[in-house]
Amino acid sequence: MRAVVTGCAGFIGSHLCEFLVKKGYDVIGIDNLCTGAIENIASLPKENFTFIRKDITKGISIQGKIDEVYNLASPASPKAYQRLAIETMLANSIGTTNMLELALKKKACFLQASTSEVYGDPLVHPQKESYYGNVNPVGPRACYDESKRFAEALIMNYHWRYGLETRIARIFNTYGPRMSASDGRVIPNFIIQALRSEPLTVYGRGLQTRSFCYISDMVQGLYRLMHCSYAMPVNLGNPKEIKIIELAKLIKRLTGSKSKLTFVKMPEDDPEKRRPDITLARELLKWKPKVTLRKGLIETIAWFRALEEA
Ligand code: UDP
Numbered sequence: 001m002r003a004v005v006t007g008c009a010g011f012i013g014s015h016l017c018e019f020l021v022k023k024g025y026d027v028i029g030i031d032n033l034c035t036g037a038i039e040n041i042a043s044l045p046k047e048n049f050t051f052i053r054k055d056i057t058k059g060i061s062i063q064g065k066i067d068e069v070y071n072l073a074s075p076a077s078p079k080a081y082q083r084l085a086i087e088t089m090l091a092n093s094i095g096t097t098n099m100l101e102l103a104l105k106k107k108a109c110f111l112q113a114s115t116s117e118v119y120g121d122p123l124v125h126p127q128k129e130s131y132y133g134n135v136n137p138v139g140p141r142a143c144y145d146e147s148k149r150f151a152e153a154l155i156m157n158y159h160w161r162y163g164l165e166t167r168i169a170r171i172f173n174t175y176g177p178r179m180s181a182s183d184g185r186v187i188p189n190f191i192i193q194a195l196r197s198e199p200l201t202v203y204g205r206g207l208q209t210r211s212f213c214y215i216s217d218m219v220q221g222l223y224r225l226m227h228c229s230y231a232m233p234v235n236l237g238n239p240k241e242i243k244i245i246e247l248a249k250l251i252k253r254l255t256g257s258k259s260k261l262t263f264v265k266m267p268e269d270d271p272e273k274r275r276p277d278i279t280l281a282r283e284l285l286k287w288k289p290k291v292t293l294r295k296g297l298i299e300t301i302a303w304f305r306a307l308e309e310a
Contacts, residue, residue: 002026002065004108006056006099007072009036011179012113012171012218016070017041019219030054034084034137035075043081056095066106071252072113074148074260078141078185078267085143092147094155099111100166109165111226112155114233116172126275127243129170129233139269154225157221159231167225171264172237172276176215176296177303184261187212187297190248191304194257202258204266206245211275213238214296217289224285237276238289 003020007013008029013036017027026048029041033053040052054060056073074091075081083089096112102108119127120135135145152168159166175187193200213236221236242250249263281287 001067003068003070004030004062004102005027005070006030006073007036007074007113008094009038009040010076011031011040011176012066012174012215013072014040014178015176015215017044017049017244019223021045022254023072028052028066029062030056032056034087035080035183037180041170056088056098057175060099062102062103062106066102066108067291069099069110070113070127070222070226071096071106071110072207072226074113075144076145077183077185080139081211082140082146083142086159088143088145096151096154099162100155101127102156102157105165108267109167109226110155110169111150111222114152114170115144115148115166116170116207116235116237116276117141118149119171120145120150121271122273125273126277127235128277129235129280136269139268140267152196155159156189156231159296166231167228168231168233169222169225170233170235170276171218172213172235172274173210174213174215174218174237176300179300181304183309186210186244187251187300188304190251191255191301192287192308194251194255194259197257197259199260200248200252200263201264202245202261203270205263205265206261206292207243207250208270209243209273209275210247211238211241212293212296213289214291214299217291221225221281221285221287224287228284232285233277234281234284235277235278236281239276239278240293241273241275242293250293254294256302271304274298
């Protein structure tokens, strides 16, 4: 099997490449490194992994057959996509079109990394795939939310018009080793602050919730989704919900840190609640997350500790 993975040098992309190579795939990884890091793919074997440094909005042609295209190229953390707002919108619109065209030409199956952010600040809880969301089209998260929503619509229309095999994964908060230490996401922020004995920056009162899925579970879910035959969106995430303040206390405990908590201003349009309803993924993919938050955090803390000590 031969697969293309865009966003291969990112957090989820690099773990997916590793997983596919272990399964015996030849993988072509594409990334422009605007948020990804070359170190994330440094250990992949040269015989089975080819890296192309390229922006997917610029178009891409690849020699030979391709069976699967995993489209993960986009800034994905609020800090990164707000800094690269227009680039994010172009990656998800023009970039996604280019990758759909590649899949069409190669008769490959196309999988999109969509996002729980298509639900915006949801008014329905937990979120099922049938919920249309509550999104602000002119807010600070719009560049990401709306371009991911556009991408979903585009993909469905390629599926309907051309019969292209397509999959849409709505990825909820995911964590693990190789997350960027500087992209402002809550788990790396809290772990690094705890390891450095700095105050943990809880936004607002920390009563907002998220549901965190460990990376190995996410990669398994993406792979299973690619290999089912369902074109409509599927939620992938861990349904166990936690308040951000509780997460801060848990990370403090697991790192043995003496850091204090500090409460800072809540960012605009920060969703109050987020939890996937994964009934569909359970039934369709026979998939559910296996790694508990505690176990996943222990692994993640060990990775960040080694990074801090290096
Ligand atoms: N958050 C926080 N402190 C931080 C970073 C984030 O309290 O240092 C909160 C943020 O307000 C949000 C949640 O943690 O409610 C998750 O934020 P993240 O940026 O990881 O991703 P999001 O789920 O918002 O896309």
